[in-house]
Amino acid sequence: MLLRQATMADLPQIESIIRDGRELLAAQAIDQWQGAYPNTAVLVDDIHQGWTVVLEENNEILGTAAIIPGEDPTYKQIEGQWLTKQAPYLAIHRVAVSSHHHGRGLAGELFSRLFEQIDHAADIESIRIDTHPQNMAMQHVIKKNGFTETGMIDLAAVDMPGTKDFAYERVTANVKPEHMLHSVTTK
Template sequence: MYLRRAEMKDLPQIESIIQDGKTHLAAQNIDQWQGGYPNTNVLVDDIQNGHTVVLVEGYEVLGTAAVIPAPDESYQQIDGEWLTRDESYVAIHRVAVSANHRGQGLSGKLFAAIFKEIDENSSIEGIRIDTHPDNKGMQHVIKKAGFSETGTIAIVVDDQQDLRDYAYEKLTKLGSLVKTH
């Protein structure tokens, strides 16, 4: 099992995993991802911009996430306080794992692989992420991965206004050094 940048040939598997996520959220009566987002255009843009990473075993994509360099428009305003400066972070969005492998700790493995790549290859101090207030499963995964809750952010998705997600940040190895020295 390894992490790599997604290629356009991965799009059908990524779309299937995202659809699995939408279905899973709907089954829990969570209205996250229940409109048109994330759609094919967003996923294609992520891949073409080099933001999408996939967790792969053999030829199968097990999980996907978009790792996007700062600044992230969603994270400009927060009710709370980020742990890092405005330009020294990456944002993780659109995290999903295959329904065929749910319950096998893939989200944690996906996060661990992303963290390792960030620590080895960048000067990033922090990693930011957010999720819906009703998405208790993702909140658990985020906290277990070492993120700290930092506040709430306003999001605009599917033309819905006044949505607020819980925001989290995790310091990288570099961020930990910067904060303690």
């Protein structure tokens, strides 16, 4: 398995995996991803920005995520408190794995390979992610991969006002002590 940056040629497989994720959430009566988000325009923009990564094995995409640098508008306000302040971070969005390979721990593998790359980036001090309060499977994966629940965020910045997700943060080995709001062990 390898983690690599996505290209436009990967879009059909990425859309299929996102569609699988949408259907799985609907089958669990979770309203996450049940509207127009994430749509093709968002996925194309992610690829053009260089944000999308894919987990690939034997020319098949098994999982995907958008890794976005810089300040994320959805993370500006939080009901709770981030672990870091004014620290450079990456946001992870649109995580999905192929329904044809559920049970293989692919989300964990995707995170593990991301962390290997991020932990070598001296300028990244933490990683932030969020998920729907009813998405227990993703919450489990997030917590299992070293993230700490920090509160709730409102998705108004992405045109979903009133929708609130659980927010999580994971500090890297590069975190500067002056950027920490709490005493946390780095992973």
